Amino acid sequence: MVDGRLARGERTRANVLDAAVRLASVEGLGGLSLSQLAQRLPVSKSALFAHWASKEELQLATIEHAREQFGDLVLRPALANPRGVRRLFAVHESRLRFYADGVLPGGCFFVGAQYEYDAREGAVHDRLCEVSAEWLTTLERLAGEAVAIGDLAEDTDPDLLAFAVDAAGTAAVYRARMVDPERAYTLSRGAVLRLLRPLLTDPTLLPEE
Amino acid sequence: MVDGRLARGERTRANVLDAAVRLASVEGLGGLSLSQLAQRLPVSKSALFAHWASKEELQLATIEHAREQFGDLVLRPALANPRGVRRLFAVHESRLRFYADGVLPGGCFFVGAQYEYDAREGAVHDRLCEVSAEWLTTLERLAGEAVAIGDLAEDTDPDLLAFAVDAAGTAAVYRARMVDPERAYTLSRGAVLRLLRPLLTDPTLLPEE
DNA sequence: CAATAATATGACCGACCGGTCGGTTAGTTC
DNA sequence: GAACTAACCGACCGGTCGGTCATATTATTG
Numbered sequence: 001m002v003d004g005r006l007a008r009g010e011r012t013r014a015n016v017l018d019a020a021v022r023l024a025s026v027e028g029l030g031g032l033s034l035s036q037l038a039q040r041l042p043v044s045k046s047a048l049f050a051h052w053a054s055k056e057e058l059q060l061a062t063i064e065h066a067r068e069q070f071g072d073l074v075l076r077p078a079l080a081n082p083r084g085v086r087r088l089f090a091v092h093e094s095r096l097r098f099y100a101d102g103v104l105p106g107g108c109f110f111v112g113a114q115y116e117y118d119a120r121e122g123a124v125h126d127r128l129c130e131v132s133a134e135w136l137t138t139l140e141r142l143a144g145e146a147v148a149i150g151d152l153a154e155d156t157d158p159d160l161l162a163f164a165v166d167a168a169g170t171a172a173v174y175r176a177r178m179v180d181p182e183r184a185y186t187l188s189r190g191a192v193l194r195l196l197r198p199l200l201t202d203p204t205l206l207p208e209e
Numbered sequence: 210m211v212d213g214r215l216a217r218g219e220r221t222r223a224n225v226l227d228a229a230v231r232l233a234s235v236e237g238l239g240g241l242s243l244s245q246l247a248q249r250l251p252v253s254k255s256a257l258f259a260h261w262a263s264k265e266e267l268q269l270a271t272i273e274h275a276r277e278q279f280g281d282l283v284l285r286p287a288l289a290n291p292r293g294v295r296r297l298f299a300v301h302e303s304r305l306r307f308y309a310d311g312v313l314p315g316g317c318f319f320v321g322a323q324y325e326y327d328a329r330e331g332a333v334h335d336r337l338c339e340v341s342a343e344w345l346t347t348l349e350r351l352a353g354e355a356v357a358i359g360d361l362a363e364d365t366d367p368d369l370l371a372f373a374v375d376a377a378g379t380a381a382v383y384r385a386r387m388v389d390p391e392r393a394y395t396l397s398r399g400a401v402l403r404l405l406r407p408l409l410t411d412p413t414l415l416p417e418e
Numbered sequence: 419c420a421a422t423a424a425t426a427t428g429a430c431c432g433a434c435c436g437g438t439c440g441g442t443t444a445g446t447t448c
Numbered sequence: 449g450a451a452c453t454a455a456c457c458g459a460c461c462g463g464t465c466g467g468t469c470a471t472a473t474t475a476t477t478g
Contacts, residue, residue, distance in 0.1 A: 244436090255439090
């Protein structure tokens with residue numbers, strides 16, 4: 001039998017973090033105000049301090065929550081694809097779909113947080129560095145696998161490829177909201193496709209367009 | 210004969226905007242606090258309101274100042290290169306050099322501001338949209354010229370190319386500060402080079418590496 | 419039932435925010 | 449030197465920030 005009090009706390013915590021990720025995707029992780037966060041929830045500001053000792057701890061918890069969400073909605077589904085270049089491309093498409101579906105009102109939690117904290121110091125910056133490195137390592141591993149199993153030309157540099165794929169996804173975020181919403185994701189998908197196709201050993205592994 | 214009072218005001222305005230661009234590149238354009246800005250200058254907070262009616266007007270003036278700086282230090286020098294793919298690549302290299310030289314402590318004013326305001330509303334967001342569109346249009350025009358004069362294969366999509374070049378520059382900003390400072394610019398340069406080289410009609414137009 | 423423990427609350431704190439105001443200083447004009 | 453003007457300053461305003469605390473509510477346990 002579960003303790004109803006603990007269950008209630010767990011539920012509150014999840015609700016708060018859900019809202020925090022959404023709010024931070026718009027206002028930024030630093031611009032996230034505890035009063036505003038509490039106000040748009042059936043929760044008082046003091047209750048936030050009952051669960052997290054400080055704003056910084058809540059920010060760190062929000063990062064973990066967003067990381068889990070990204071893993072569940074972007075990475076995991078894409079990993080169902082066959083190993084190699086198809087899986088790498090599937091991760092990029094999955095990322096774009098996550099943005100296009102409007103899961104978060106601000107588009108992307110991590111891209112926003114990265115550019116907000118890249119020039120600051122502290123625990124939030126440090127944790128974001130780790131998560132970024134983890135994400136890039138994942139892309140590099142996927143690119144490396146695609147080369148290793150012979151999907152891509154053997155002189156392909158996996159790190160360079162991972163950089164370019166990540167860059168195309170990152171740029172799509174601001175482009176979709178500031179320049180041309182209708183073309184941003186098409187351009188991003190097309191850019192990665194043009195990048196990968198010349199490297200393919202078997203051109204049928206990826207779509208033409 | 211110039212009026213010494215007006216000259217003094219002009220000097221103050223320039224000093225404030227210089228500091229504002231630098232500060233905003235670290236703290237963000239919204240996180241820019243007028244008290245802090247005044248404090249690190251020989252200027253009082255009230256003096257700021259003597260020159261700009263509100264924080265938003267100062268933010269807009271800061272955008273214009275950063276835009277001029279970007280034009281002077283990034284675009285203009287690169288435009289000295291011969292028209293075509295060399296000029297396009299020179300703009301990318303010039304951008305990376307601007308970052309690597311540490312002209313702004315936060316790396317890039319515009320990349321930060323874009324990801325800060327892409328999901329918000331108001332005059333600042335609107336102006337940033339215009340500046341972004343202007344920058345992308347410039348890249349697209351350069352890519353179009355490179356195709357038109359025969360530097361690049363004629364079936365090259367200039368807009369797609371411009372997207373990828375911009376993306377590589379944008380990604381270098383956060384990567385240099387959060388993941389691997391020593392490799393970020395090399396990767397960014399390499400990514401654009403690998404992108405352009407297969408499209409060249411004359412391989413000697415760009416360096417090997 | 420009472421004792422206990424986890425969760426949640428509202429009133430409150432000092433610090434800082436953007437912004438206003440009356441008054442002072444520096445430079446020009448006559 | 450008097451009159452004028454642009455630039456600048458310190459004190460202050462209402463409001464919001466992150467954070468504290470004594471108290472109340474809710475659910476489990478003996």
